Amino acid sequence: MSGSGATSPDRVRALAGDAWLFRWQVEVEAEERFTRLSAALERLGAPAALVAMARRSAGDERRHAVHCARLAAAHGRPVPATPPPPAPPVAPSGLAEREAVTYELAAACCVTESVSVAVLTALLPEARDPGLRAVLQELAEDEVVHARLGWAHLASEHRRGATAFLGPWLPAMLAGSQDGDLFGPPPPGRDDAALLLAGVLPHARQRELFAEALREVVFPGLEQCGVDASAGRRWLDGQLARAS
Ligand SMILES: [Fe+2]
Ligand SMILES: [Fe+2]
Numbered sequence: 522m523s524g525s526g527a528t529s530p531d532r533v534r535a536l537a538g539d540a541w542l543f544r545w546q547v548e549v550e551a552e553e554r555f556t557r558l559s560a561a562l563e564r565l566g567a568p569a570a571l572v573a574m575a576r577r578s579a580g581d582e583r584r585h586a587v588h589c590a591r592l593a594a595a596h597g598r599p600v601p602a603t604p605p606p607p608a609p610p611v612a613p614s615g616l617a618e619r620e621a622v623t624y625e626l627a628a629a630c631c632v633t634e635s636v637s638v639a640v641l642t643a644l645l646p647e648a649r650d651p652g653l654r655a656v657l658q659e660l661a662e663d664e665v666v667h668a669r670l671g672w673a674h675l676a677s678e679h680r681r682g683a684t685a686f687l688g689p690w691l692p693a694m695l696a697g698s699q700d701g702d703l704f705g706p707p708p709p710g711r712d713d714a715a716l717l718l719a720g721v722l723p724h725a726r727q728r729e730l731f732a733e734a735l736r737e738v739v740f741p742g743l744e745q746c747g748v749d750a751s752a753g754r755r756w757l758d759g760q761l762a763r764a765s
Pocket of ligand 2: 551
């Protein structure tokens with residue numbers, strides 16, 4: 522199942538097309554999310570620099586979506602003419618608006634964008650095509666800024682003593698932030714190393730990087746911002762045990 526050459530080139534191309542199509546959808550949803558969050562941050566009296574970062578991020582995601590659509594089409598998976606509907610809110614219902622915004626920024630920026638940076642950084646040295654390399658580089662540089670937005674917001678909320686509520690929510694947040702079932706068995710061919718040339722991480726490597734990013738970046742960062750990450754750490758250990 523693993524290793525280059527185990528899967529037909531057509532299957533690799535289709536899997537890469539699916540991955541870029543999925544990323545296109547994620548980028549389109551991210552633009553909508555950052556637009557909404559920039560307005561919410563402004564309403565809540567967040568520092569102007571954070572509001573500006575959220576607005577800038579929405580513009581970045583629009584640009585990313587164009588790249589992803591082009592790469593999906595190049596792999597035989599053109600994106601639909603109509604964009605996907607806005608993603609449902611990620612914050613659990615029942616949170617006050619300020620907490621819901623903090624939850625969403627933690628999930629979207631501190632977790633998802635930090636994992637994206639790790640994934641893109643791992644993909645860059647594997648890409649041979651100069652056009653693909655340029656896209657991966659551009660995405661990586663922007664996603665670093667988007668992750669920083671989440672950490673800056675969390676640090677600001679920590680100064681108000683308003684981040685501890687996130688701790689018990691971490692298992693739900695992390696479960697919602699993985700692409701598909703990262704800890705389950707991969708679809709046929711999804712672990713083939715040939716995917717790397719198309720800018721897509723094989724499933725097992727993606728799972729490893731997700732775990733590594735949580736342990737090395739996300740959990741320590743949350744703890745510095747006053748969030749007890751122990752429930753998140755237990756969730757990750759349970760998922761890794763399931764995968765093995
Ligand atoms: Fe993006
Ligand atoms: Fe982003």
